[in-house]
Amino acid sequence: MKPAQAKPESIFSSANEPSAISNDSNTESVSNVSLSDAASSSLAPEASASRGLSRRRFILGLGAFAGAQSLLAPILPSGMISSAFAQTNSPSTIVGKSAGLVVLNDRPINAETPAHMLDDKITKAENMFVRNNGIPPSEIDPQTWVLTIEGESAKQRKQYSLADLKEKFTHHSYQLTLECGGNGRAEFSPGAKGNQWTTGAVACPKWTGVRLADVLKDVGIKDDAVYIGYYGKDTHISGDPSKEAISRGVPISKALEEENLIAWAMNDADIPLMNGHPLRLVIGGWPASTSGKWLERIVIRDQVHDGAKMAAPAYRVPCEPVAPGSKVADEDMCIIHAMPVKSLITFPKSGENHKQSEAFAVRGHAWAGDKSVKQVQISIDFGQTWQQAKVEKPVNRNAWQQWQSEVQFPSKGYFEVWAKATDNEGVSQPMILPGWNPKGYLNNACHRVAVQVV
Ligand SMILES: Nc1nc2c(c(=O)[nH]1)N[C@H]1C(S)=C(S)[C@@H](COP(=O)(O)O)O[C@H]1N2
Numbered sequence: 001m002k003p004a005q006a007k008p009e010s011i012f013s014s015a016n017e018p019s020a021i022s023n024d025s026n027t028e029s030v031s032n033v034s035l036s037d038a039a040s041s042s043l044a045p046e047a048s049a050s051r052g053l054s055r056r057r058f059i060l061g062l063g064a065f066a067g068a069q070s071l072l073a074p075i076l077p078s079g080m081i082s083s084a085f086a087q088t089n090s091p092s093t094i095v096g097k098s099a100g101l102v103v104l105n106d107r108p109i110n111a112e113t114p115a116h117m118l119d120d121k122i123t124k125a126e127n128m129f130v131r132n133n134g135i136p137p138s139e140i141d142p143q144t145w146v147l148t149i150e151g152e153s154a155k156q157r158k159q160y161s162l163a164d165l166k167e168k169f170t171h172h173s174y175q176l177t178l179e180c181g182g183n184g185r186a187e188f189s190p191g192a193k194g195n196q197w198t199t200g201a202v203a204c205p206k207w208t209g210v211r212l213a214d215v216l217k218d219v220g221i222k223d224d225a226v227y228i229g230y231y232g233k234d235t236h237i238s239g240d241p242s243k244e245a246i247s248r249g250v251p252i253s254k255a256l257e258e259e260n261l262i263a264w265a266m267n268d269a270d271i272p273l274m275n276g277h278p279l280r281l282v283i284g285g286w287p288a289s290t291s292g293k294w295l296e297r298i299v300i301r302d303q304v305h306d307g308a309k310m311a312a313p314a315y316r317v318p319c320e321p322v323a324p325g326s327k328v329a330d331e332d333m334c335i336i337h338a339m340p341v342k343s344l345i346t347f348p349k350s351g352e353n354h355k356q357s358e359a360f361a362v363r364g365h366a367w368a369g370d371k372s373v374k375q376v377q378i379s380i381d382f383g384q385t386w387q388q389a390k391v392e393k394p395v396n397r398n399a400w401q402q403w404q405s406e407v408q409f410p411s412k413g414y415f416e417v418w419a420k421a422t423d424n425e426g427v428s429q430p431m432i433l434p435g436w437n438p439k440g441y442l443n444n445a446c447h448r449v450a451v452q453v454v
C-alpha cells in the first residue's frame with residue numbers, strides 16, 4: 001500500500017490519505033503501520049459479516065500515517081482546528097466507511113469525520129461518523145427482523161416485521177442532524193474521559209422510514225406515558241448477555257414530533273451496518289445517543305426511562321454551572337435535551353494556501369437542536385469584526401442549514417476564519433469553550449480554520 005503523502009500545495013501535512021485496504025476482502029489482513037502509538041487490530045470473529053451484507057468483514061485496518069508535524073498545528077488550540085490535522089490518530093478502514101474517517105477507538109469502534117469530508121449538503125453514508133458503545137450484531141437478517149413495542153404505558157404489546165412497517169405505515173424522508181453529545185470533548189480542560197471527538201461526531205444524511213409517532217399510536221399510548229426507551233441488537237462490550245450496551249430515550253412529547261423516524265434507509269440505500277442496519281431510531285436535534293441503532297424494541301414508559309446510560313453521569317451535565325474540574329454528585333446532574341446551536345466550516349480544508357488577489361469562498365453547515373439557525377457570521381480577525389454569511393433555510397425541521405460567504409483578506413500572511421451561528425431565539429455559539437462539565441458534553445464553541453494567504 002502506498003504511504004500517505006504530504007500535499008505539496010498545503011502548508012500542512014496530510015495525515016488522512018486513504019489507505020489501500022479492501023473492504024471486500026475475506027481475509028483479516030491489516031496493512032503495515034508506521035505510527036508508533038497505534039496498534040493495528042481487527043475485530044473478533046463474532047463481529048464479522050452479516051448475511052445482508054454479503055462477505056464483507058468488519059476489517060479495521062490502520063492506514064499509513066505521514067508522521068510529519070504540521071507547521072501551524074502547535075500554535076492552534078486543538079479542537080478548534082480542522083480535525084484532519086488535529087488528530088494524531090491514524091486513518092482507518094471500517095466496512096462501508098471512507099478511509100478518511102479518523103478512528104478514536106477500535107473496541108468498540110468509534111470514528112469521526114474530518115470537517116472537509118462533511119462538505120456535502122446531505123452527508124454521504126460512508127462519511128457519517130460511527131459511535132458504538134458495544135459490539136455490533138454479527139447476524140443481521142432483515143427478512144426475520146422484528147420490532148417489538150411494549151412497556152407499562154403501551155396499551156398492548158405489538159410486534160412488526162420490517163415488511164409490516166413498510167406496508168402498514170406511510171413512508172417519510174427527512175434530513176436529520178445527528179450529533180454525539182460528546183462532540184468537541186477533546187477541547188475540555190481538565191480533560192474528560194471518553195472518545196476524544198474534535199468536530200466530526202456530527203452528520204446530516206437523509207433518512208427514510210416510518211414516523212415513530214405513527215407506530216406508537218398504532219400500539220396505543222396510555223395517558224400516563226412519560227418517556228420512550230430503545231433497545232438494540234448490539235451486545236455489551238464485556239460480552240455479558242445480561243447487560244445492555246446502551247438503552248436511552250426521550251420524553252414522550254419529543255418522541256411524538258413528526259420528524260422522528262424508525263428508519264431503514266439512509267440516502268435511499270440500506271443504512272450502513274455500523275450506523276444501525278437494518279433499522280434504527282432517528283431523533284434529530286437531540287444527542288445522537290437517543291437514536292437507537294439495530295433497533296429491536298421500544299418501550300413506552302410511565303417514568304423517565306432507566307436503561308443503560310440513562311443514569312448519571314452518562315449524557316448528563318451539571319444542573320447548575322460548575323467551576324472546571326469540580327466533582328459533581330450524580331443527583332446534581334441533569335439529562336441533556338436538545339443540542340445547542342453550532343456550526344462547522346467544511347470548505348476550505350484548514351491549512352490551505354490562498355492567493356490574496358482572489359476572493360476566498362468559505363462555506364459550511366449550522367444547526368441548533370430543535371431550533372433553527374437565523375444567522376451565521378464570519379470573522380478573519382479573531383472575532384474583532386464579523387461579516388454576515390448567507391444562510392439557507394433547512395429542508396425540514398431538525399436538518400442542518402447551509403451557509404456561505406466570501407472573504408477578502410487585507411494582506412498576505414496567516415489568518416484564521418471563524419464561524420459563529422445564532423439560533424432563532426438569539427442564542428449564539430461561544431467563541432471559547434462553554435460550561436465545563438465532568439463528561440465533556442455540549443462543546444459548541446466556534447469552529448475555525450487556518451489559511452495561509454500568499
Ligand atoms: N444500539 C445502539 N444505538 C446507539 C449507540 C450504540 O452504541 N448502540 N450509540 C449511540 C450514540 S452515543 C451515538 S452518538 C449514535 C451514533 O450513531 P452512528 O454510529 O450511526 O453515527 O448512536 C447512538 N445509538
Ligand SMILES: [Mo]
Binds near residue numbers: 131180181182288289
Ligand atoms: Mo454519542
